Amino acid sequence: MKLPAFFIAHGSPLLALEDNEYTRFLARLGEDLEVPRGIVVFSAHWDSPEQLLTVDEQHETQHDFYGFPEEIYSLTYPAPGDPALSRRISELFKDHNLPHQPVLGRGLDHGIWVILQKMFPEANIPVVALSVDSLRSPHEQYQIGQMLAPLREEGILLIGSGGLVHNLRLLSEKDQPEAWALEFDAWIAKRLEAWDLPELFAFEKKAPHVREAVPSYAREHFVPLFYAMGAADEGRRAGLMIQAYQYGTLSLNCWMLD
Numbered sequence: 060m061k062l063p064a065f066f067i068a069h070g071s072p073l074l075a076l077e078d079n080e081y082t083r084f085l086a087r088l089g090e091d092l093e094v095p096r097g098i099v100v101f102s103a104h105w106d107s108p109e110q111l112l113t114v115d116e117q118h119e120t121q122h123d124f125y126g127f128p129e130e131i132y133s134l135t136y137p138a139p140g141d142p143a144l145s146r147r148i149s150e151l152f153k154d155h156n157l158p159h160q161p162v163l164g165r166g167l168d169h170g171i172w173v174i175l176q177k178m179f180p181e182a183n184i185p186v187v188a189l190s191v192d193s194l195r196s197p198h199e200q201y202q203i204g205q206m207l208a209p210l211r212e213e214g215i216l217l218i219g220s221g222g223l224v225h226n227l228r229l230l231s232e233k234d235q236p237e238a239w240a241l242e243f244d245a246w247i248a249k250r251l252e253a254w255d256l257p258e259l260f261a262f263e264k265k266a267p268h269v270r271e272a273v274p275s276y277a278r279e280h281f282v283p284l285f286y287a288m289g290a291a292d293e294g295r296r297a298g299l300m301i302q303a304y305q306y307g308t309l310s311l312n313c314w315m316l317d
Contacts, residue, residue: 168188191221
C-alpha cells in the first residue's frame with residue numbers, strides 16, 4: 060500500500076481539548092486512512108541546523124507550552140517508537156549524503172501529539188519524529204522530503220506538521236479570519252494545486268502579506284510544507300481537505316499530497 064503524504068496544521072495546543080470542525084476532521088481522516096505501519100512527522104517544534112531523528116522504543120509526551128488550562132498537562136500520548144524505521148530513515152539519508160544524528164529521549168512535542176491524538180487516539184502506531192531546518196532553502200527542504208518518498212510504499216505515513224499562517228502576535232478574538240490571512244492562504248493554495256515550485260520556493264518574495272503570515276520568528280511553522288511536498292514529488296498532486304481559522308489569523312488546514 061502506498062500512503063499519501065500530508066501537511067497538517069497543528070494550531071494551538073488547546074486543539075487537544077477541543078471538539079470542533081477541525082478536530083472532527085482529523086478524527087475522520089485517521090479513520091479513513093489505511094492503517095499505517097508507522098508514522099514519520101517533520102515537526103515545526105523541532106528546528107535544528109542538523110537533521111535529527113528520534114530512535115526511541117517508547118516516547119514520552121512533551122508539554123512544551125505554558126499558560127494553558129491545567130487539564131492539558133495531564134494529557135499523554137504514549138506512542139511507541141520504531142528503531143528499525145529510524146534505521147531505515149538513516150539509510151535513506153546516508154544514500155543521499157545528508158548528515159544526520161539520532162536522538163534518544165526527546166519525546167513527542169505538541170506539534171506531533173496534538174494532531175496524532177485526534178487521528179489515532181489509541182497511540183498504538185509507532186512514531187518517528189524528524190527535525191526541520193527553517194534556515195535551509197525551500198529547495199533543500201523539498202529534497203530532504205524526496206529522500207523519504209520510498210517510505211510511502213512501505214506503509215509509512217509522512218506528515219509535515221506546522222501552520223501556513225502562524226503569527227501569535229496577531230491573534231485576535233474575532234470569529235472571522237482576517238482578509239490578509241485569507242489572501243495569503245489563497246495564494247499558496249493556487250500554487251500548491253498547480254505544483255508551481257518556482258513560485259512556492261520564492262514565497263517570501265512573492266506571496267501577499269507574507270510578513271504577517273510567516274514572520275521571521277515563526278518560519279519553522281511554514282517549512283514543513285516543503286518537506287511533505289518533497290515526499291510526494293513523483294505524483295505532484297495536492298488537494299486541500301479542510302480550511303479553517305481560529306483567533307482571526309491562525310490557519311488550520313490539511314493538504315493531501317500525492
